[in-house]
Amino acid sequence: MKLKLPAESDFPADGRPVEQLDFLINWGVLAPSSHNSQPWLFIRHDNHVAIHADRTRALPVVDPHDRELSISCGCALMYMRVAAAHFNVPVKVYRNPEDGSDLLANLYFDEDAPPQQALSELFEYLPRRVTNRFPYVEGSVSDEQMAALAEVCATHRVTLRAYHDDTSRHALADRIAEADVQQMASKTYRRELASWLHHNRSRSRDGMPGFTQGMNEFASLAAPIAIRTFDVGEGQAARDRELAEHSPALCIIGTNKDHHTDWVRTGEALAQLLLVATREGLSASFLNQPIEIDRLRADLAKHVGVRFPQILLRLGKPTREARHTPRRPASEVTVDAGEHEEYQVFQGF
Numbered sequence: 100m101k102l103k104l105p106a107e108s109d110f111p112a113d114g115r116p117v118e119q120l121d122f123l124i125n126w127g128v129l130a131p132s133s134h135n136s137q138p139w140l141f142i143r144h145d146n147h148v149a150i151h152a153d154r155t156r157a158l159p160v161v162d163p164h165d166r167e168l169s170i171s172c173g174c175a176l177m178y179m180r181v182a183a184a185h186f187n188v189p190v191k192v193y194r195n196p197e198d199g200s201d202l203l204a205n206l207y208f209d210e211d212a213p214p215q216q217a218l219s220e221l222f223e224y225l226p227r228r229v230t231n232r233f234p235y236v237e238g239s240v241s242d243e244q245m246a247a248l249a250e251v252c253a254t255h256r257v258t259l260r261a262y263h264d265d266t267s268r269h270a271l272a273d274r275i276a277e278a279d280v281q282q283m284a285s286k287t288y289r290r291e292l293a294s295w296l297h298h299n300r301s302r303s304r305d306g307m308p309g310f311t312q313g314m315n316e317f318a319s320l321a322a323p324i325a326i327r328t329f330d331v332g333e334g335q336a337a338r339d340r341e342l343a344e345h346s347p348a349l350c351i352i353g354t355n356k357d358h359h360t361d362w363v364r365t366g367e368a369l370a371q372l373l374l375v376a377t378r379e380g381l382s383a384s385f386l387n388q389p390i391e392i393d394r395l396r397a398d399l400a401k402h403v404g405v406r407f408p409q410i411l412l413r414l415g416k417p418t419r420e421a422r423h424t425p426r427r428p429a430s431e432v433t434v435d436a437g438e439h440e441e442y443q444v445f446q447g448f
């Protein structure tokens with residue numbers, strides 16, 4: 100899929116703050132999100148853009164508390180911050196501490212905000228980063244690269260744990276495989292997953308085409324039906340075990356608390372980490388399954404010594420290139436503040 104982006108020369112350098120912030124949303128929508136659900140709504144105000152959770156796109160079975168949904172919106176926020184740094188739009192972030200509110204964060208135009216050189220340098224990687232679910236080359240992550248990723252997490256006050264040795268990878272692989280078997284045994288889990296898996300030539304602008312899982316056209320047609328109908332947990336567990344045990348690095352991002360703001364911050368850290376990894380020629384894919392089951396999350400927390408594990412990633416140099424997934428354009432996920440208010444009154448909120 101070709102990602103459609105406006106020409107950089109179209110940036111309204113002499114425009115009002117709202118016009119400049121609006122332009123950045125074109126890059127915000129490129130962010131990764133669970134099942135490519137793109138669960139965000141951007142609301143344009145005079146001097147800020149509000150990033151709202153679009154809970155109509157929630158995944159109630161795999162993510163009942165909208166934790167991953169909020170992390171996904173945090174990723175979109177970081178993508179906008181990187182674009183802001185590149186176009187020299189001075190911005191300040193407000194993260195809403197009110198748990199349960201749809202408003203997750205505001206990105207304010209603020210003349211006094213300092214330039215963000217480190218973020219600006221990541222701009223070229225926004226359209227290049229892609230989740231790569233193919234195997235990675237053993238030993239392809241250096242200590243220097245891991246140190247750069249740990250530094251990113253430290254700036255966001257989230258913890259990064261990284262594992263390369265056989266014993267640790269084996270212990271994590273066990274937990275991932277156990278979670279696969281448990282999740283796939285649930286018909287509602289399989290139904291939810293299948294509803295976001297699409298045919299390779301689908302025109303849908305969200306969800307995951309079969310090619311993201313290495314499927315050819317026929318397999319991509321059959322997979323949603325097969326997943327809805329059969330418990331394929333053992334096969335999934337065997338594949339994920341193999342990937343995890345041979346991952347050059349398995350990484351866990353964790354936080355000390357588990358509120359909305361922690362999820363949004365995790366998303367910002369995750370997005371920046373993925374962009375730095377892309378700069379380093381590394382790819383990532385997600386093995387979050389044990390974090391998505393309460394009992395296994397608690398067990399993992401104890402095992403790795405972080406209070407709240409949020410994301411489990413595998414990192415390395417990929418053996419094959421991965422293709423981009425589709426996106427809904429900025430125009431479809433952005434509304435003016437007035438329009439949004441009218442909609443809420445109409446809905447009786």
Ligand SMILES: Cc1cc2nc3c(=O)[nH]c(=O)nc-3n(C[C@H](O)[C@H](O)[C@H](O)COP(=O)(O)O)c2cc1C
Pocket residue numbers: 129130131132133134135136167168170171174228229230231232306307384385386387388422423424
């Ligand atoms: C919070 C979050 C959780 C995710 N969880 C998983 C996961 O458990 N398994 C997986 O294969 N991909 C996972 N992904 C990756 C998404 O499926 C991927 O970002 C999305 O399909 C868009 O594709 P892209 O990353 O290539 O742009 C996750 C992404 C985010 C942001």
